Amino acid sequence: MFPTLHNYLSQKSSLSDTEISHVLSHFVVQKAKRKEILIDCNAVSNHFYFIVEGAVRIYSINSEGLELSRFFAFENIFCTALPSFIDQQPTNEYLQAIEHSRLLVINRKDFYKLVDEYHEFERIYRKILEFSFINNQQRIYSYQGYTALERVRLLIKMQPQFLLRVSNKLAASYLGMSPSTLSRTKLKL
Amino acid sequence: MFPTLHNYLSQKSSLSDTEISHVLSHFVVQKAKRKEILIDCNAVSNHFYFIVEGAVRIYSINSEGLELSRFFAFENIFCTALPSFIDQQPTNEYLQAIEHSRLLVINRKDFYKLVDEYHEFERIYRKILEFSFINNQQRIYSYQGYTALERVRLLIKMQPQFLLRVSNKLAASYLGMSPSTLSRTKLKL
DNA sequence: TTAAAACGTTGACCTATATCAATGTTTTTT
DNA sequence: AAAAAACATTGATATAGGTCAACGTTTTAA
Numbered sequence: 001m002f003p004t005l006h007n008y009l010s011q012k013s014s015l016s017d018t019e020i021s022h023v024l025s026h027f028v029v030q031k032a033k034r035k036e037i038l039i040d041c042n043a044v045s046n047h048f049y050f051i052v053e054g055a056v057r058i059y060s061i062n063s064e065g066l067e068l069s070r071f072f073a074f075e076n077i078f079c080t081a082l083p084s085f086i087d088q089q090p091t092n093e094y095l096q097a098i099e100h101s102r103l104l105v106i107n108r109k110d111f112y113k114l115v116d117e118y119h120e121f122e123r124i125y126r127k128i129l130e131f132s133f134i135n136n137q138q139r140i141y142s143y144q145g146y147t148a149l150e151r152v153r154l155l156i157k158m159q160p161q162f163l164l165r166v167s168n169k170l171a172a173s174y175l176g177m178s179p180s181t182l183s184r185t186k187l188k189l
Numbered sequence: 190m191f192p193t194l195h196n197y198l199s200q201k202s203s204l205s206d207t208e209i210s211h212v213l214s215h216f217v218v219q220k221a222k223r224k225e226i227l228i229d230c231n232a233v234s235n236h237f238y239f240i241v242e243g244a245v246r247i248y249s250i251n252s253e254g255l256e257l258s259r260f261f262a263f264e265n266i267f268c269t270a271l272p273s274f275i276d277q278q279p280t281n282e283y284l285q286a287i288e289h290s291r292l293l294v295i296n297r298k299d300f301y302k303l304v305d306e307y308h309e310f311e312r313i314y315r316k317i318l319e320f321s322f323i324n325n326q327q328r329i330y331s332y333q334g335y336t337a338l339e340r341v342r343l344l345i346k347m348q349p350q351f352l353l354r355v356s357n358k359l360a361a362s363y364l365g366m367s368p369s370t371l372s373r374t375k376l377k378l
Numbered sequence: 379t380t381a382a383a384a385c386g387t388t389g390a391c392c393t394a395t396a397t398c399a400a401t402g403t404t405t406t407t408t
Numbered sequence: 409a410a411a412a413a414a415c416a417t418t419g420a421t422a423t424a425g426g427t428c429a430a431c432g433t434t435t436t437a438a
Contacts, residue, residue, distance in 0.1 A: 062330075062333075062335070064334075066334055068330055068333040068334045082319075082322060082326075083322070083323045086322075086323065087323070116308075119305075122311065125315070126311075126318065129319060130275050130318060133275075133321055133322055133325065134271075134272045134275065134276070136322065136325035136329060137259060137271075137325060140328055140332070141249060141251075143329070143332035143333070143365060144362075145251035145253075145257045145365075147395095148395070167415075167416090169416085173333075176332060176334075177396090179416075180396075180397080180398095180416090183418080184395090184417085337424075337425070356385075357385075357387090366425070366426090367427075368387090369386090369388080369427080369428095370424085370426070372386060372388080373387085376387095
């Protein structure tokens with residue numbers, strides 16, 4: 001059952017096959033169409049998603065109505081509107097499929113139950129947090145000290161497939177620049 | 190011993206007094222002068238610091254020699270050059286005391302030993318990661334979609350004491366703007 | 379306690395990036 | 409398959425914030 005996630009768990013932990021099966025039994029399949037919203041900004045985030053196929057993004061809308069993308073996730077990544085998942089306040093962000101996607105979903109209660117039950121599952125969650133932290137920190141530095149061109153170069157270095165898979169408009173909302181600027185910046189690469 | 194950290198641990202966890210004492214026995218006191226560097230950018234981060242008194246910052250230096258401040262920590266906060274602490278690569282950042290400070294220090298090996306030994310200590314570490322994540326995520330959104338004025342207003346709302354305690358120059362390097370701009374922005378508040 | 383260095387503020391000017399609008403292209407819907 | 413909507417690109421123009429320099433003040437070091 002769920003070979004992709006099974007694989008992921010066996011690679012990232014020392015959980016036994018039986019334990020993995022037990023973990024997997026808490027997940028259900030969910031499909032999402034391109035542009036479908038999975039978590040609305042007024043809702044509370046109560047599920048963790050594992051992407052089997054497709055891609056999603058997390059974004060918010062600022063006071064001028066501009067979309068700001070915080071994170072894009074592709075295959076083999078765990079993802080949710082984490083701040084709200086943690087503190088159970090309304091998200092203020094959207095989780096949206098940007099491609100037709102197949103996801104595995106676990107609810108929050110089960111997720112934390114597994115975290116408590118299996119030290120190794122807790123470790124996986126911790127690794128997700130650590131990875132996210134490193135990633136975010138890199139982005140903060142890049143906003144503080146880099147030009148548009150440098151930020152695009154860094155993105156290509158870190159995630160070579162990103163600009164090939166994500167539209168110009170969405171990539172711009174991730175990089176913190178206007179679509180026009182991204183379009184022009186690509187010419188300078 | 191170490192009443193400040195004792196307090197912190199008893200508030201943030203359900204560790205017993207005996208357990209807390211055992212945890213505390215792994216920490217040693219370290220004093221730091223204003224401007225003293227505790228972790229150099231070429232070193233590997235091998236200690237976690239708890240700030241009893243004073244303040245520190247984490248910063249890096251970009252290709253043009255400009256200082257970029259990623260995080261400021263004050264009393265009752267755990268802090269280290271986390272990416273390097275996690276993956277044991279050279280930090281590329283500095284941890285610097287910005288005031289005369291009194292710290293409690295634990296080395297990495299002992300830290301992870303405690304994480305493994307006490308579920309509740311692991312939970313504290315996880316909470317530090319979660320808190321940092323939420324914090325970073327807020328900053329990313331603020332760089333993407335906010336003007337200088339809005340970023341300063343947000344900082345005042347989130348950490349009212351920040352601009353009173355941190356110099357104009359360092360605050361600017363945290364907010365991702367030049368000291369001149371911060372100085373001028375304050376007039377518009 | 380005095381000299382030197384670092385810092386904050388402000389003015390004049392500059393530049394990277396935003397905004398707006400036009401045009402052609404791709405995608406979506408019917 | 410046609411019409412409508414969304415998107416990418418590019419030119420012209422605007423602007424927020426950067427840079428540089430000067431000057432006074434505060435902090436640090438001798």
